Every structure is written in structure tokens, then in C-alpha cells.
Amino acid sequence: MWQVTVTVWDEMSKLTKDLLFMSLDHAVDNAEISEEGFIPFSMRGRSDGRGEMTRFVADDLPESVQAGRKMLETVPEGTVAVTLAWDGYATLDGQRTEAVFVEAHEIGLPKSVVLAQRYMRVDGKVQTLGNPILQGETDPLVRSVGVQEP
Numbered sequence: 001m002w003q004v005t006v007t008v009w010d011e012m013s014k015l016t017k018d019l020l021f022m023s024l025d026h027a028v029d030n031a032e033i034s035e036e037g038f039i040p041f042s043m044r045g046r047s048d049g050r051g052e053m054t055r056f057v058a059d060d061l062p063e064s065v066q067a068g069r070k071m072l073e074t075v076p077e078g079t080v081a082v083t084l085a086w087d088g089y090a091t092l093d094g095q096r097t098e099a100v101f102v103e104a105h106e107i108g109l110p111k112s113v114v115l116a117q118r119y120m121r122v123d124g125k126v127q128t129l130g131n132p133i134l135q136g137e138t139d140p141l142v143r144s145v146g147v148q149e150p
Contacts, residue, residue, distance in 0.1 A: 012109065039064060042072055081105065085102045
């Protein structure tokens with residue numbers, strides 16, 4: 001079992017956690033669409049309550065995730081939080097399963113957190129396995145805030 005100490009999680013606002021779980025739900029829904037995995041995406045929450053989603057298409061999954069990371073390095077002013085979601089595999093207690101991953105970053109916090117939701121396919125449908133797993137902290141997705149959007 002993973003034993004992870006995460007301090008940034010405790011500092012994250014409700015808005016950021018809501019965006020993270022919205023991204024997680026959307027990722028699970030997308031995982032059901034194709035057994036080959038879904039196109040990585042990001043969600044961005046803004047201070048005015050609006051948000052947006054962007055997908056990242058490249059030659060393969062690692063390049064798509066990297067494209068997302070690159071785009072999220074600088075976000076427009078007014079951004080409160082961002083997420084980056086992708087499909088992959090997780091191993092828990094020696095058992096490897098499919099999983100969706102969501103990395104979330106709240107502007108102003110020093111780290112991002114990564115959450116995983118394991119799942120299995122049954123008769124073409126996705127069934128989640130257990131609760132989401134907080135995997136730990138990582139470097140922040142957002143490095144700087146740019147100019148205000150129109």
C-alpha cells in the first residue's frame with residue numbers, strides 16, 4: 001500500500017479540489033470511449049468562475065502529456081487552478097491495472113498533486129476500483145502567470 005505524505009493537498013482550496021474531481025470524472029468517462037486510451041486534456045478554473053478544457057494531440061501519449069505540461073507552464077492572469085489528465089497504468093499491492101491520472105495545481109502553491117483512479121473494463125464498460133489514490137506531490141504545472149485574457 002502507498003504511504004504518501006502530501007502537504008499541498010491540505011492547502012488546496014475547495015475550488016481546486018472541485019476542478020480536480022471534475023477532471024477525474026471526465027477522465028473516467030473518456031476512458032470508457034476507447035480501449036486505446038483518451039487524448040490527454042487540461043481543465044483551467046478562472047477567478048470569474050468560468051473554465052475551459054484543452055486537449056493535447058501528439059504522436060503518442062508521452063508527447064501529448066508533455067505538450068500539456070508545456071502549454072500549462074504559463075497561464076493567463078485570473079487563472080486559479082489547472083489540471084492535466086491522462087490514461088495509463090497503476091500498480092497497487094503488486095497488481096497492475098488501468099488507471100486515469102489527474103495532476104492538479106493551484107496558482108500560488110509550491111507543488112502540484114497527482115491523483116489516480118484505477119479501473120477495469122467489464123463488457124465494454126469502465127468500472128472504477130476503490131477510491132482515488134493520492135499519489136503524491138510533484139513540481140508545479142504552472143511556472144508563471146501571463147497577461148489578462150480579453
